[in-house]
Amino acid sequence: xxxxxxxxxxxxxxxxxxxxxxxxxxxxxxxxxxxxxxxxxxxxxxxxxxxxxxxxxxxxxxxxxxxxxxxxxxxxxxxxxxxxxxxxxxxxxxxxxxxxxxxxxxxxxxxxxxxxxxxxxxxxxxxxxxxxxxxxxxxxxxxxxxxxxxxxxxxxxxxxxxxxxxxxxxxxxxxxxxxxxxxxxxxxxxxxxxxxxxxxxxxxxxxxxxxxxxxxxxxxxxxxxxxxxxxxxxxxxxxxxxxxxxxxxxxxxxxxxxx
Amino acid sequence: xxxxxxxxxxxxxxxxxxxxxxxxxxxxxxxxxxxxxxxxxxxxxxxxxxxxxxxxxxxxxxxxxxxxxxxxxxxxxxxxxxxxxxxxxxxxxxxxxxxxxxxxxxxxxxxxxxxxxxxxxxxxxxxxxxxxxxxxxxxxxxxxxxxxxxxxxxxxxxxxxxxxxxxxxxxxxxxxxxxxxxxxxxxxxxxxxxxxxxxxxxxxxxxxxxxxxxxxxxxxxxxxxxxxxxxxxxxxxxxxxxxxxxxxxxxxxxxxxxxxxxxxxxxxxxxxxxxxxxxxxxxxxxxxxxxxxxxxxxxxxxxxxxxxxxxxxxxxxxxxxxxxxxxxxxxxxxxxxxxxxxxxxxxxxxxxxxxxxxxxxxxxxxxxxxxxxxxxxxxxxxxxxxxxxxxxxxxxxxxxxxxxxxxxxxxxxxxxxxxxxxxxxxxxxxxxxxxxxxxxxxxxxxxxxxxxx
Numbered sequence: 001x002x003x004x005x006x007x008x009x010x011x012x013x014x015x016x017x018x019x020x021x022x023x024x025x026x027x028x029x030x031x032x033x034x035x036x037x038x039x040x041x042x043x044x045x046x047x048x049x050x051x052x053x054x055x056x057x058x059x060x061x062x063x064x065x066x067x068x069x070x071x072x073x074x075x076x077x078x079x080x081x082x083x084x085x086x087x088x089x090x091x092x093x094x095x096x097x098x099x100x101x102x103x104x105x106x107x108x109x110x111x112x113x114x115x116x117x118x119x120x121x122x123x124x125x126x127x128x129x130x131x132x133x134x135x136x137x138x139x140x141x142x143x144x145x146x147x148x149x150x151x152x153x154x155x156x157x158x159x160x161x162x163x164x165x166x167x168x169x170x171x172x173x174x175x176x177x178x179x180x181x182x183x184x185x186x187x188x189x190x191x192x193x194x195x196x197x198x199x200x201x202x203x204x205x206x207x208x209x210x211x212x213x214x215x216x217x218x219x220x221x222x223x224x225x226x227x228x229x230x231x232x233x234x235x236x237x238x239x240x241x242x243x244x245x246x247x248x249x250x251x252x253x254x255x256x257x258x259x
Numbered sequence: 260x261x262x263x264x265x266x267x268x269x270x271x272x273x274x275x276x277x278x279x280x281x282x283x284x285x286x287x288x289x290x291x292x293x294x295x296x297x298x299x300x301x302x303x304x305x306x307x308x309x310x311x312x313x314x315x316x317x318x319x320x321x322x323x324x325x326x327x328x329x330x331x332x333x334x335x336x337x338x339x340x341x342x343x344x345x346x347x348x349x350x351x352x353x354x355x356x357x358x359x360x361x362x363x364x365x366x367x368x369x370x371x372x373x374x375x376x377x378x379x380x381x382x383x384x385x386x387x388x389x390x391x392x393x394x395x396x397x398x399x400x401x402x403x404x405x406x407x408x409x410x411x412x413x414x415x416x417x418x419x420x421x422x423x424x425x426x427x428x429x430x431x432x433x434x435x436x437x438x439x440x441x442x443x444x445x446x447x448x449x450x451x452x453x454x455x456x457x458x459x460x461x462x463x464x465x466x467x468x469x470x471x472x473x474x475x476x477x478x479x480x481x482x483x484x485x486x487x488x489x490x491x492x493x494x495x496x497x498x499x500x501x502x503x504x505x506x507x508x509x510x511x512x513x514x515x516x517x518x519x520x521x522x523x524x525x526x527x528x529x530x531x532x533x534x535x536x537x538x539x540x541x542x543x544x545x546x547x548x549x550x551x552x553x554x555x556x557x558x559x560x561x562x563x564x565x566x567x568x569x570x571x572x573x574x575x576x577x578x579x580x581x582x583x584x585x586x587x588x589x590x591x592x593x594x595x596x597x598x599x600x601x602x603x604x605x606x607x608x609x610x611x612x613x614x615x616x617x618x619x620x621x622x623x624x625x626x627x628x629x630x631x632x633x634x635x636x637x638x639x640x641x642x643x644x645x646x647x648x649x650x651x652x653x654x655x656x657x658x659x660x661x662x663x664x665x666x667x668x669x670x671x672x673x674x675x676x677x678x679x680x681x682x683x684x685x686x687x688x689x690x691x692x693x694x695x696x697x698x699x700x701x702x703x704x705x706x707x708x709x710x711x712x
Contacts (some may be wrong), residue, residue, distance in 0.1 A: 014398040017395050017398060021391060021395075065406070100399070257292075257360065
C-alpha cells in the first residue's frame with residue numbers, strides 16, 4: 001500500500017495528463033462544450049424541483065431548490081465516479097496487456113475528473129444560495145475536509161469495484177441499478193424527517209446518506225455534522241480504502257491474463 | 260519502469276557478476292489457467308456464488324505451460340533474437356521480462372530501463388492525438404515532461420509524422436502507429452530495447468532508418484531483444500538466437516546455425532503434416548474431390564502393393580526442392596502371370612493439370628521377366644517443377660492400355676523453391692548479360708546466377 005502511494009506520486013503527471021484528457025474528451029465535438037458541466041445538473045435540478053416543489057410537495061423544506069442542489073451535486077460526483085471507475089480497468093485491456101501501465105491509477109482518474117466537475121458546479125450552487133438569500137455560514141470553511149473524505153472513499157471504492165469488475169463483468173451492470181436505488185435512499189430529495197420511523201435505518205445505516213446529511217449541515221444549516229455521521233463516514237472511508245487496496249494488491253497480477 | 264527490478268525471488272541470485280547482465284532469467288516458468296486464456300470463460304457472480312454454496316462443479320483446472328524452466332542470461336550490449344512458431348511462448352517471455360506478466364516460479368533480474376514495443380501501438384489511446392500520446396507514453400516510459408519537451412521534435416521527425424501529429428491516432432495507418440511507437444521507444448534512453456514483431460509493417464525506408472538507429476543503440480552498449488518471424492531480420496540484427504518451442508529452449512547460439520536448424524525443422528514438420536493429411540484422405544475418403552483425386556481400378560493380375568518417393572539418399576519424403584533428384588519406387592506383386600506388361604507414371608498438379616505422363620511402352624523400355632514380387636524404380640535426375648503441391652499416379656497395365664492396377668493420386672507431394680516462379684516448369688537455367696555498346700572496353704561482363712541449388 002505504501003508502495004502504491006509512492007507510485008501515485010511518481011505518476012502524478014501521468015494521472016494529470018489522463019485527467020485533462022478525460023475532461024477534454026467528455027465534451028469533444030459538442031457545441032456547448034464545457035457548459036454541459038453546468039447544464040446537466042441544472043436540468044436535473046429543474047425537473048426534480050418542478051416535481052417535488054410544485055406537484056408532489058415535500059413538506060417541511062424551505063428553499064427546496066437550493067436544498068436539492070446541495071445534495072444532488074455531491075451525488076452526481078459519487079455516481080459518475082463509481083460507474084466510470086468500475087469499468088476503467090476492464091476497458092483498458094490495450095494498456096494493461098501491452099505496456100507496463102500502472103493499473104491502479106485507472107479508477108482514480110474518473111474520481112478526479114468528477115471531483116473537478118463538482119468544484120466547477122459549486123459556483124452555481126452559491127449563486128442559487130445568493131438568490132434565495134441563504135446566509136454563507138462559516139462552517140463552509142470545513143467543506144474541503146468533507147470533500148477530502150468523500151474523495152478518499154471514492155478512491156477506495158473505485159479501486160475495489162474496478163478490480164472486481166475484471167473478474168465479474170456483472171458488477172458494472174449491477175452498479176447502474178444499485179446507484180439508482182441508492183439515490184432515492186439518500187436524503188437528497190427529502191430530509192430524514194420525511195422518513196417514517198420504521199424506515200429510518202435506511203438513512204442511519206447508509207454511509208452515503210451520512211455524506212448527504214453532512215453537506216446539508218455544513219452548507220445550509222451552518223452546523224457541524226453529528227459525531228455519528230462523522231464516525232460512519234470515516235469508518236466507511238477506511239474500510240473502502242483497505243478493501244480497495246487489498247483486493248487490487250491480490251489480484252492485479254493476473255489482470256493482464258484476464259483482459 | 261525505471262531502475263533495477265527483480266521479479267519474484269524464489270532464490271535470490273544477485274551476485275556481483277549478474278550486474279554484467281541486463282537480463283538474467285533463472286528457471287523461469289509460467290503457466291496459464293485454461294479458463295483465464297479462454298475469453299468466454301469469465302466467471303460470473305452467479306457461478307461464483309453457486310460455487311460457494313454447491314461447492315462448485317469441481318471442475319479440473321487445466322493449465323497451459325507457456326514457459327517451462329527457462330534460463331537465459333543476456334549480457335549487456337548483446338542483441339538477442341527469439342524465434343519459434345506461433346504459440347511457442349515468445350511473447351509470453353517478453354511480457355514476463357517487461358513485468359506485464361508475473362512468473363509462477365524462477366527469478367528474473369532486469370538491470371536497467373526497459374523500453375518495450377510489445378505490440379503495434381501498445382499503450383496508445385486511439386482518441387488522443389499523436390502529440391498527447393507521445394506525452395502520455397513518455398511519462399509511462401519514466402520521462403519527465405521537460406525531457407519530452409526537449410526531444411519532442413526529434414521524435415516526431417524520426418517518425419516522419421510532422422503533418423499528422425495533432426490528429427487522433429485512430430486516424431493513423433498501421434505504419435504510422437508503428438513509426439510513432441518505435442520513435443518514442445528509442446528516444447526514451449532505454450538500456451534494453453524489446454521489439455516484438457512490430458517492424459513488419461514498416462516500409463523499406465523506415466525499416467532502414469530503424470536499423471541504423473538500432474545499430475547506433477547497440478554501439479552505445481544497449482541491449483536488444485528482438486522477436487520476429489522475419490528470420491532474415493533476426494539473422495542480420497542479432498548476434499545470438501534462441502529458438503523457443505513449447506516454452507522451452509530448443510537451441511541457442513550463432514544466428515545462422517540456429518536459424519538453419521529451425522528452418523529444417525519447420526520443413527520436416529510440414530512434410531509430416533502433409534503425410535498425415537494424406538493418410539487421413541485415404542482412410543476416410545469422404546470428400547468427393549478426394550475420391551476423384553485418389554482412385555484405383557484394374558483387374559489386379561499384377562497388383563501395386565506400395566509406392567514411395569525417395570531423395571538421393573534413399574530416404575522417403577513428401578517434400579522436395581526444385582531441382583532435387585527424386586526416385587519413385589513401385590512395389591508390385593504378380594498374382595497371375597501375364598504378358599505385355601507396362602508400368603506408367605503420371606504427375607499432376609493439385610488442380611488436375613497433367614504435368615507429366617509416361618509409360619514403359621511409350622518409351623519402348625523392355626521389361627525383364629517379373630518375379631513374383633519386385634520393385635520398379637523411376638529416377639528423376641532433377642525435379643524441375645515450380646513450387647506447389649502435386650499428385651502422383653502409378654499404373655501397371657497391358658501394352659494396349661487394359662488396366663491391371665491403376666492407382667490415381669497414390670501420393671501427394673510438395674515442391675518448394677527458393678523463388679516464386681510462375682507456371683509449372685522450372686528448368687535448370689542461368690541468366691547472363693553482355694554489354695554490346697562501344698562505351699565499355701571492359702568487354703562483356705556476365706552476371707551469372709544459378710537459379711537452382
